[in-house]
Structures are given as structure tokens and as C-alpha cells.
Amino acid sequence: MAGGYLVPMALIVIVLACAAVAGVLHRLVRVSLVLTLPIAISVILVSALTRPGETVLLVLGPFDITLEGIDFAGQTLVRLFAISTAIGLFTLATDPRAFVFDLERRGLSPRFAFIAAATIEAVPAMAARAGVIAAAQRSRGLDTEGSLRARLRGVLPLVGPVLLSSLTEVEERSLALEVRAFGRPGRRHLLWWPPDRPLERVARWLLVAALAGLVAARLLGAWPPIP
Amino acid sequence: MLELRGATYRYAGYARPVLHEVDLALRDGEIVGLVGGTESGKSTICLVASGLAPLSIGGELRGEVRIDGEPTAGLSVHELAQWVVIGFQNPATQRSGVAATVFEEVALGPMNLGLPVAETLARARRALATLRIEHLADRDPARLSGGQGQLVAIAGLLAMGPRHVILDEPTAQLDPEGSNLVAAALRDLAATGAALLVAEQRTDLLDGLCDRVVVVDGGRIVLDGPAAATLEDRRLEDWGVEPPSRVRLARALAARGLPSLAELGWPA
Amino acid sequence: MAGVSTVAAGAGGASGAADAGVAAAGASRAAAAAIEVAGLVHVYPEGTRALTGVDLRVAVGESVAIVGQNGSGKTTLVRHLNGLLRPTEGVVHVDGRDVTGERVARLAGFVGLTFQDPDRQIFAGRARAEVAFGPRNLGLRGTALEAAVADALAAVGLADAADVNPYDLGYSRRRLLAIASVLAMRTPIVILDEPTTGQDLRGVALVREIVRGLVAEGRTVLAISHDMRFVAEAFGRVVVMREGRVVLDGTPAEVFAEAAWPALASTWLEPPLAARVGAHLGLGSTPTESALVEALAVRS
Numbered sequence: 001m002a003g004g005y006l007v008p009m010a011l012i013v014i015v016l017a018c019a020a021v022a023g024v025l026h027r028l029v030r031v032s033l034v035l036t037l038p039i040a041i042s043v044i045l046v047s048a049l050t051r052p053g054e055t056v057l058l059v060l061g062p063f064d065i066t067l068e069g070i071d072f073a074g075q076t077l078v079r080l081f082a083i084s085t086a087i088g089l090f091t092l093a094t095d096p097r098a099f100v101f102d103l104e105r106r107g108l109s110p111r112f113a114f115i116a117a118a119t120i121e122a123v124p125a126m127a128a129r130a131g132v133i134a135a136a137q138r139s140r141g142l143d144t145e146g147s148l149r150a151r152l153r154g155v156l157p158l159v160g161p162v163l164l165s166s167l168t169e170v171e172e173r174s175l176a177l178e179v180r181a182f183g184r185p186g187r188r189h190l191l192w193w194p195p196d197r198p199l200e201r202v203a204r205w206l207l208v209a210a211l212a213g214l215v216a217a218r219l220l221g222a223w224p225p226i227p
Numbered sequence: 228m229l230e231l232r233g234a235t236y237r238y239a240g241y242a243r244p245v246l247h248e249v250d251l252a253l254r255d256g257e258i259v260g261l262v263g264g265t266e267s268g269k270s271t272i273c274l275v276a277s278g279l280a281p282l283s284i285g286g287e288l289r290g291e292v293r294i295d296g297e298p299t300a301g302l303s304v305h306e307l308a309q310w311v312v313i314g315f316q317n318p319a320t321q322r323s324g325v326a327a328t329v330f331e332e333v334a335l336g337p338m339n340l341g342l343p344v345a346e347t348l349a350r351a352r353r354a355l356a357t358l359r360i361e362h363l364a365d366r367d368p369a370r371l372s373g374g375q376g377q378l379v380a381i382a383g384l385l386a387m388g389p390r391h392v393i394l395d396e397p398t399a400q401l402d403p404e405g406s407n408l409v410a411a412a413l414r415d416l417a418a419t420g421a422a423l424l425v426a427e428q429r430t431d432l433l434d435g436l437c438d439r440v441v442v443v444d445g446g447r448i449v450l451d452g453p454a455a456a457t458l459e460d461r462r463l464e465d466w467g468v469e470p471p472s473r474v475r476l477a478r479a480l481a482a483r484g485l486p487s488l489a490e491l492g493w494p495a
Numbered sequence: 496m497a498g499v500s501t502v503a504a505g506a507g508g509a510s511g512a513a514d515a516g517v518a519a520a521g522a523s524r525a526a527a528a529a530i531e532v533a534g535l536v537h538v539y540p541e542g543t544r545a546l547t548g549v550d551l552r553v554a555v556g557e558s559v560a561i562v563g564q565n566g567s568g569k570t571t572l573v574r575h576l577n578g579l580l581r582p583t584e585g586v587v588h589v590d591g592r593d594v595t596g597e598r599v600a601r602l603a604g605f606v607g608l609t610f611q612d613p614d615r616q617i618f619a620g621r622a623r624a625e626v627a628f629g630p631r632n633l634g635l636r637g638t639a640l641e642a643a644v645a646d647a648l649a650a651v652g653l654a655d656a657a658d659v660n661p662y663d664l665g666y667s668r669r670r671l672l673a674i675a676s677v678l679a680m681r682t683p684i685v686i687l688d689e690p691t692t693g694q695d696l697r698g699v700a701l702v703r704e705i706v707r708g709l710v711a712e713g714r715t716v717l718a719i720s721h722d723m724r725f726v727a728e729a730f731g732r733v734v735v736m737r738e739g740r741v742v743l744d745g746t747p748a749e750v751f752a753e754a755a756w757p758a759l760a761s762t763w764l765e766p767p768l769a770a771r772v773g774a775h776l777g778l779g780s781t782p783t784e785s786a787l788v789e790a791l792a793v794r795s
């Protein structure tokens with residue numbers, strides 16, 4: 001039973017160690033908790049309350065909370081955290097420009113470079129715009145600090161201009177980009193892309209091999225799923 | 228030479244055309260000012276001349292746009308961009324968002340054209356030097372003042388190597404410092420020999436800069452002539468255009484029978 | 496650098512070649528203060544010190560233009576006046592009351608603030624409805640509401656566009672619509688943020704007329720502007736800001752006088768042509784064309 005926890009927790013420790021080195025440990029923990037907790041809560045509830053087992057710990061109305069149920073919930077939880085911390089580490093520790101340029105020099109179309117980076121800019125820009133819009137509407141007497149009904153009435157005056165001005169901005173942006181030939185098909189000669197060090201190349205191949213090995217082990221039955 | 232011949236343009240989704248039979252010529256090395264009241268068609272002329280209308284934004288264009296005698300119909304936007312580029316009012320929306328430094332930002336245009344690295348670098352350097360913003364090369368494009376941002380945007384256009392540069396109200400959203408920066412940059416731009424079409428409300432900016440000034444009203448060209456004479460034309464105000472300060476002052480003096488500015492010893 | 500001269504000009508907006516010591520100085524000190532700001536400091540959450548100690552007193556019925564480069568603190572300052580921003584240090588009094596902690600929606604009935612970008616505000620499908628939003632929030636209904644809307648639309652020259660979709664109006668007319676939506680709220684204090692930017696001849700004339708009309712009604716008008724000529728001709732007082740402080744404060748004649756040019760130059764501002772010509776000809780301070788013409792006519 002304990003074995004089901006060992007590998008995922010080891011992975012989590014490795015990921016957190018990498019995050020500490022990259023300086024994103026604090027943010028990673030916060031982001032992973034925020035993302036995983038909702039799912040975790042439902043998993044715990046469902047498994048702990050309904051999973052059949054032999055050792056009943058507690059009886060809660062029609063539900064028998066068994067040790068096996070708690071164990072299953074626990075194992076699923078650590079796996080969820082292992083996944084979310086790994087993905088979180090990738091997102092937080094990677095410079096999006098470096099990532100996209102690297103993909104492009106390996107053959108990805110330049111259009112992806114633009115789309116990827118432009119969408120990263122979109123969210124903070126929208127947030128800033130929403131702030132100005134809220135200020136303008138409040139200055140015209142829109143009450144954002146009052147009753148629920150008052151706040152609901154404020155939805156259209158707040159959301160409408162955000163959407164409309166975002167659309168206008170997208171149009172302006174795309175025209176400006178077209179003039180600078182962002183729509184041109186075909187390769188371009190990048191000025192810079194992240195260097196590929198031998199250590200990183202080895203690490204990449206090892207990880208790919210490990211993944212292949214895991215999949216094979218699972219298929220051949222050498223690594224059983226959680227009971 | 229960039230020419231509009233009989234250009235009549237209707238925006239997509241609108242019933243009536245905004246431009247009517249516009250004839251406009253922009254010759255190499257010329258600086259032409261474009262003035263007119265709001266909604267007179269200045270911006271539309273800029274969009275049509277740059278090819279973005281109808282290529283990018285749709286709509287219907289009748290008449291022709293020609294470069295060196297050849298019609299531009301059939302060219303794609305990025306092909307056209309090597310001949311004519313257009314800059315807009317807002318420095319923030321002209322920023323690509325994919326460049327970490329100003330140098331990278333300016334180099335994006337030539338890089339997108341698929342030019343070899345050496346050529347891209349050379350063009351970026353030259354553009355920064357022309358507009359005298361080499362000192363901004365390592366700065367984050369998102370953290371510049373409005374005027375600086377506008378200069379970076381113009382440098383980015385210049386790096387495409389076009390023969391015609393169209394600017395649609397480049398100082399409209401700038402403070403006085405920014406406007407001065409851009410005004411100086413316009414002179415530097417003109418010195419490169421590129422043809423320049425500048426749409427502006429601020430006639431003071433165009434005064435002394437342009438060779439020719441074109442006045443638009445109701446989607447038609449109503450006046451097209453040498454800058455000095457055009458900016459002194461008395462009908463400008465009827466067309467919603469504020470004459471330059473010196474012209475207004477001269478008229479106020481003349482109306483009271485007072486000596487002219489020149490006679491008073493004010494240098495022209 | 497010229498020192499800060501704080502002269503509270505009397506009511507009424509016209510400039511002209513006013514004397515440096517305004518005769519009404521004593522009377523204006525006694526006049527009610529519409530706005531009183533003392534030692535105002537504002538530091539934004541990310542650490543930017545936008546205001547580093549601003550003192551400003553605006554009497555009821557004054558028309559004041561606030562000028563300076565972007566980043567000098569103009570917008571930050573006016574946003575304290577309707578409660579959008581709270582002071583880090585210092586006090587802000589509007590209409591005699593300390594407004595720290597007051598809700599913006601409540602202060603909106605006293606201080607009308609226009610914003611530069613109409614597209615970050617407009618949400619209604621018809622101009623009329625857009626203009627009605629503000630006064631409706633203040634509790635106006637029925638014929639009173641209709642009258643306020645109609646007057647505001649007429650003041651910005653959009654009376655015939657009342658049932659038009661705002662996005663069918665050009666950008667400059669939408670800017671005027673945004674101004675109308677604040678005018679309709681009939682606030683005693685009106686603050687206009689760059690009202691002439693992007694306007695053509697007719698638009699600027701409209702704005703000038705709006706300012707004149709508001710002052711004639713006894714309202715207090717503040718405007719942020721980059722147009723020195725508009726400022727010199729339409730306002731009774733000019734406040735110049737730089738790096739979060741006020742560096743010049745006086746009538747247009749004082750602020751654009753030759754003695755103040757070094758201070759102006761330090762903020763990258765240039766006096767209007769009329770002022771420069773007047774100084775060149777030794778005519779004293781002539782901030783507007785009419786002042787210059789008068790001074791010349793008197794001399795000859």
C-alpha cells in the first residue's frame with residue numbers, strides 16, 4: 001500500500017527541488033494548490049465515502065468510510081499533485097519567448113510564435129483595461145460597493161466595454177502586425193534562440209526513455225494500477 | 228511614386244462609400260501633409276494608400292492604387308509592405324508584444340520578411356540610427372513613454388525598407404514632449420529620401436515640414452497644393468481645419484490694420 | 496526656476512492681459528473652496544510615487560487648466576477628487592468635506608470626471624441611453640432625466656444623433672458623447688480629461704463653449720490639457736505639474752510670461768505663439784492672440 005505513494009511523492013520532491021532552484025517555489029505551491037484542490041476535494045469525498053472495502057473506520061449515515069477508500073483517495077491525490085506540480089513548474093519556469101523561438105527553429109511555423117506570445121500579453125492587457133473601465137463607470141455613479149442587486153446592474157456597463165474595446169484593440173493590433181509582415185508564410189532567420197546544452201539534451205533523452213519504459217511496463221503488466 | 232487614381236472606397240458593412248474619386252500622388256522624397264476635419268476621410272485615405280483597405284479590412288475599392296505605375300491589386304499585404312508602410316496613433320497597439328528589447332522589436336519586420344540575419348541586424352541598426360534612438364536599443368518596449376514608443380514603432384516600419392511611409396496622426400495620443408520627439412523624427416525620416424504622407428490635426432506640426440498639403444472634406448480632395456499656400460487658404464476653417472498658429476496670428480494682426488509679423492521683426 | 500506662485504483667480508474664465516496681482520485676491524480667499532488639497536502624496540501599490548506633495552486650492556466657480564507631461568501626476572491628482580484614489584498622505588477636501596473614504600458613486604453627484612477613451616466607457620446601444628446612465632445613477636427620472644440628457648446632447652452638438660448607435664459615430668464624436676454623459680449629471684464640479692485631443696476645429700470650439708457655459712453657470716471646471724493655446728484662451732488659471740508636484744500656478748498671463756519660461760521649459764512645455772511674439776516685442780505677457788493684438792494696438 002505504501003508503495004503506491006513512494007514514486008509520486010518522490011516526483012513531487014524532485015519537482016519542488018527544481019522549482020526552488022528556478023526561484024519559483026512559492027508561486028508553484030500556490031498555483032498547484034489552487035488548481036488541484038477543487039478536484040482533490042471531490043476525489044476525496046467520492047472515494048472515501050463510497051469506495052468498498054473491508055476495514056470500516058467510520059459510519060456516516062448511509063456511507064461507510066473505509067481504510068481502503070481513504071487509501072485510494074490518498075494515492076490519487078498524490079498523483080494529482082505530482083501532475084499539477086510538474087505542469088506548473090514547466091509553465092512558471094519557462095520563458096515563453098525562448099520556448100516559442102526554440103520550437104520555431106525546430107520547424108514550427110512562425111505564426112505560432114506570434115499567437116503564443118500575443119495571447120500571453122492579452123490577459124494582463126484586458127485586466128488593465130477592465131480597471132480603467134470600472135473607474136470610468138464608477139465616476140458616473142455606478143455603485144460597485146453596494147448591494148448585490150446594484151452590483152448585478154453593473155455587469156453590462158462593466159463587461160460590455162471590456163469586450164468591445166478588446167475587439168477594437170485586437171483589430172488595431174493585427175493591422176499593425178500585418179504591415180510588419182507577420183502574416184508572411186515561410187521560414188524566417190531567427191536572431192536568437194535558446195542554446196541547447198549537452199546536459200539538457202541528455203536529460204531530455206533520458207526522460208523520453210523513462211516515459212517509454214513506463215508505458216511499456218504498464219502495458220506488459222509489470223506495473224499494476226492502484227487497486 | 229505612390230498614386231491613388233479615382234479611389235472610391237466603402238467600408239465592409241456600410242452602405243455608402245467614405246471616399247469619392249480620390250486622386251493623390253506621393254512622389255519619392257516628397258513630404259505631403261493630409262489635413263481635414265474629423266470623419267473627413269483622412270484615415271481612410273491612409274488605409275487605402277497603404278493597401279490595408281481592402282486587403283486586410285475588406286470593403287470595396289473602386290479605382291486604383293499604383294506604385295511606380297504598376298497596380299497593386301493582387302499583391303499580398305507583406306509583399307506590399309516592402310513598398311509602403313503605415314503607422315498609427317497608438318504606440319501601445321503597434322507593439323508586437325513578442326520582443327524583449329527595442330532592438331528586437333525593430334528587427335522583427337525584416338526578420339518576418341525572411342531576410343538573412345546580417346541584413347536584419349543592419350536594417351535594425353540603420354533604422355535606430357536614423358531616428359536617433361540607439362540609446363533605447365536595450366530597453367523594454369513596454370516601458371517607454373508614449374513618444375518613445377511611437378518612435379520605436381516608426382523605426383520598426385522603417386526597418387522594412389519601404390519607399391513610402393504613411394503616418395496616420397502620429398502625435399494624436401502624445402503629450403507635448405512626445406509630439407516634439409515625433410516632429411523631430413519626421414524630419415529625420417524625410418532626410419532619408421522616403422516619401423512621407425502624414426495625416427495630422429496639428430497643422431503647426433506640418434507647417435515648415437511639408438512640401439505639399441492636401442485637404443480632405445467629405446471624402447473628397449478639396450485642395451492640393453504647395454504647403455505654405457494651402458495652409459494659408461482661408462477656406463481651411465470651413466473644412467474643419469485649424470490653420471497654423473502663425474497664420475491665425477497674421478490674420479488677427481491684419482484684421483486690426485497692424486503690421487505683419489515679419490514687419491514686427493518676428494523671424495519667419 | 497520660478498517659484499510657485501499661488502494666486503486664486505476670481506470667477507469667470509476669460510484670460511487676457513490680466514495684472515499679476517488680481518484685484519479680487521482678498522475676495523477670492525474668502526470665497527468658498529470647492530476643492531482643497533494639502534500635502535497630497537500618492538504612492539501606487541507597485542511603488543511609483545505619482546504625487547510628492549501637492550497643495551491646491553480651487554475656489555467655487557474657477558476654471559483651472561492642469562498641464563504637464565504624461566507621468567507628471569495630473570491624472571493621479573484628479574482621481575483623488577472623486578474618490579477613485581485615496582491619499583497615501585495629505586488631505587483632500589471637496590465642497591468643504593474630507594472625501595477620504597467616501598464612495599465614488601456618492602461623490603459622483605458632486606464631481607463629474609470625464610475619461611480620455613470613450614470606448615472604455617460606452618456600452619449603450621443608443622447615444623441617448625448612454626448619456627442617461629450617469630444621471631439615472633444619481634436618481635433622476637422622468638422629465639427631469641430627459642431634460643438633462645437633451646441639454647447635454649445639445650451642448651456637445653449631438654442633439655440630432657440622440658438615437659444613433661454610439662459606434663456609428665466617429666471617434667471624436669464619441670469623445671464628445673462621453674463628455675455629454677458627465678455634463679448630464681449636472682455636478683457642481685466638472686473635470687475634463689484632455690477634452691480637445693483628437694478634435695477638429697469645430698470640436699475644439701464646442702469644448703471651449705462648454706467650458707464657458709459651465710463657468711457662466713457658476714460651476715467649477717478643471718481640465719487636463721496638452722493644448723497650450725486652448726488653455727490660455729479658455730481658463731482663468733493654469734497649474735503646471737512636474738514629477739508629482741506643482742511647479743507653477745497662476746493666470747495664463749503669469750504662467751506664460753517670460754519669467755516663467757525656464758520653469759515651463761523644464762517640463763517640456765512651450766508657451767503659445769502669441770506669448771512668444773509678445774515677449775519678443777517687449778509687450779509684457781500676452782498669452783492669447785487677442786491680448787497680443789490689444790497690446791500692439793495700444794502701443795501704435
